[in-house]
Amino acid sequence: MRRKLRYGMIGGGRGAFIGAVHRIAAAMDGKAELVAGAFSSDPKRSRQSGEDLFLDPARVYGTYAEMAEAEARLPADRRLDFVVIVTPNHQHFGPASLFLKAGFSVVCDKPVTFDLAQARRLRAIVRSSGKLFALTHNYTGNAMVKQARAFVRDGTLGTLRKVVVEYPQGWLADAIELSGQKQASWRTDPKRSGAAGCIGDIGTHAENLARYITGLEIEELCADLSTFVKGRKLDDDGNVLLRFKGGAKGVLLASQICVGDENALNIRVYGTKASIEWHQEHPNELALKFPDQPRQIWRRGNGYDGAEARRFTRLPAGHPEGYLEAFGNIYQEVFRALAAEADGKPLPTDLDFPTIDDGVEGMAFIEAVVKSSRLGARWVKPAR
Numbered sequence: 001m002r003r004k005l006r007y008g009m010i011g012g013g014r015g016a017f018i019g020a021v022h023r024i025a026a027a028m029d030g031k032a033e034l035v036a037g038a039f040s041s042d043p044k045r046s047r048q049s050g051e052d053l054f055l056d057p058a059r060v061y062g063t064y065a066e067m068a069e070a071e072a073r074l075p076a077d078r079r080l081d082f083v084v085i086v087t088p089n090h091q092h093f094g095p096a097s098l099f100l101k102a103g104f105s106v107v108c109d110k111p112v113t114f115d116l117a118q119a120r121r122l123r124a125i126v127r128s129s130g131k132l133f134a135l136t137h138n139y140t141g142n143a144m145v146k147q148a149r150a151f152v153r154d155g156t157l158g159t160l161r162k163v164v165v166e167y168p169q170g171w172l173a174d175a176i177e178l179s180g181q182k183q184a185s186w187r188t189d190p191k192r193s194g195a196a197g198c199i200g201d202i203g204t205h206a207e208n209l210a211r212y213i214t215g216l217e218i219e220e221l222c223a224d225l226s227t228f229v230k231g232r233k234l235d236d237d238g239n240v241l242l243r244f245k246g247g248a249k250g251v252l253l254a255s256q257i258c259v260g261d262e263n264a265l266n267i268r269v270y271g272t273k274a275s276i277e278w279h280q281e282h283p284n285e286l287a288l289k290f291p292d293q294p295r296q297i298w299r300r301g302n303g304y305d306g307a308e309a310r311r312f313t314r315l316p317a318g319h320p321e322g323y324l325e326a327f328g329n330i331y332q333e334v335f336r337a338l339a340a341e342a343d344g345k346p347l348p349t350d351l352d353f354p355t356i357d358d359g360v361e362g363m364a365f366i367e368a369v370v371k372s373s374r375l376g377a378r379w380v381k382p383a384r
């Protein structure tokens with residue numbers, strides 16, 4: 001691959017949250033450039049957003065359908081290598097399926113689709129298209145999360161018994177959606193968010209992180225969802241018990257009414273020999289705890305870190321890496337895959353980014369949680 005990858009963006013216009021994060025992450029290693037976009041559901045805003053980013057106006061579109069049609073007609077030396085989808089949840093399946101069918105690889109934010117049926121259909125489309133599909137469960141891109149997974153895989157923890165994963169946020173503790181707060185308004189709207197609010201928005205990150213570190217599959221779950229804010233139509237708090245295949249047990253908490261908490265995604269994994277503990281707001285550290293030794297704090301960027309943690313480290317020890325770098329690490333892996341594809345080489349065997357299968361798993365988790373809670377906290381098996 002002797003050039004930068006070219007990409008287009010759907011969503012991420014003026015005032016949007018995660019689109020800008022994707023642009024920073026994709027630019028981090030200097031391997032990709034944004035050349036096209038349909039940035040908003042409002043064509044005028046899309047054009048203005050393209051101007052903000054100094055894009056060629058001819059490649060800034062009013063709708064993603066126009067964009068797919070026009071971009072597919074461009075010659076190979078101008079054509080997009082992939083598109084990034086950063087629209088609200090109900091607008092993932094449409095562009096993802098359209099661009100895959102038009103021959104473009106796709107990076108999409110989570111949760112993968114609006115519901116499980118769409119996720120299954122998208123899985124079939126990804127497979128038949130032969131194109132690459134990546135899902136940005138960005139927390140798995142952290143170097144010390146890789147280290148945590150390595151401690152599970154190399155047996156340091158022994159046999160896993162218990163997983164505690166919690167994701168408390170406080171920003172939806174009041175009905176800010178009523179004042180027009182953009183990110184809150186679609187997240188609390190069942191027509192745009194899906195069957196779940198908080199559990200789809202951040203519960204899926206917790207589910208994905210637990211599964212990524214432990215390698216365990218959720219066999220059954222029992223959930224109690226609540227809506228604390230009056231008038232809100234979707235859950236803003238969720239407590240879930242997990243039974244994993246093989247016998248380990250888990251507790252997953254996701255909440256957006258935890259006043260005072262910001263983005264406190266934390267995980268603890270207990271085995272028969274040792275346990276690990278990782279906090280998203282302090283991502284450069286990983287605690288490793290044995291019953292008969294002082295607690296060890298492993299820190300990112302040191303020579304003692306394992307090979308996987310080092311592979312996903314950009315800066316020397318003491319220069320903090322965080323949310324953006326973890327996002328960049330997902331892109332790093334996507335770009336390795338796309339470069340191999342462009343060179344006609346087989347995909348590297350150690351590729352490490354979330355795929356459509358993680359997306360289906362996440363949607364199965366959401367549906368099972370909602371069903372369990374509606375049944376009065378009955379045990380439910382996720383239907384993949």
Ligand SMILES: NC(=O)c1ccc[n+]([C@@H]2O[C@H](COP(=O)([O-])OP(=O)(O)OC[C@H]3O[C@@H](n4cnc5c(N)ncnc54)[C@H](O)[C@@H]3O)[C@@H](O)[C@H]2O)c1
Nearest residue numbers: 011012013016017018038039040041086087088089109110
């Ligand atoms: N991975 C993460 O950590 C993370 C964090 C935040 C959001 N997200 C996910 O990213 C997605 C977007 O979330 P957000 O907070 O950035 O939302 P947002 O409301 O800030 O931005 C959404 C953008 O999509 C645009 N849009 C809507 N419909 C469109 C259409 N049909 N065509 C083109 N553009 C359209 C909007 O105009 C807006 O610019 C959601 O699926 C969310 O779950 C992921």
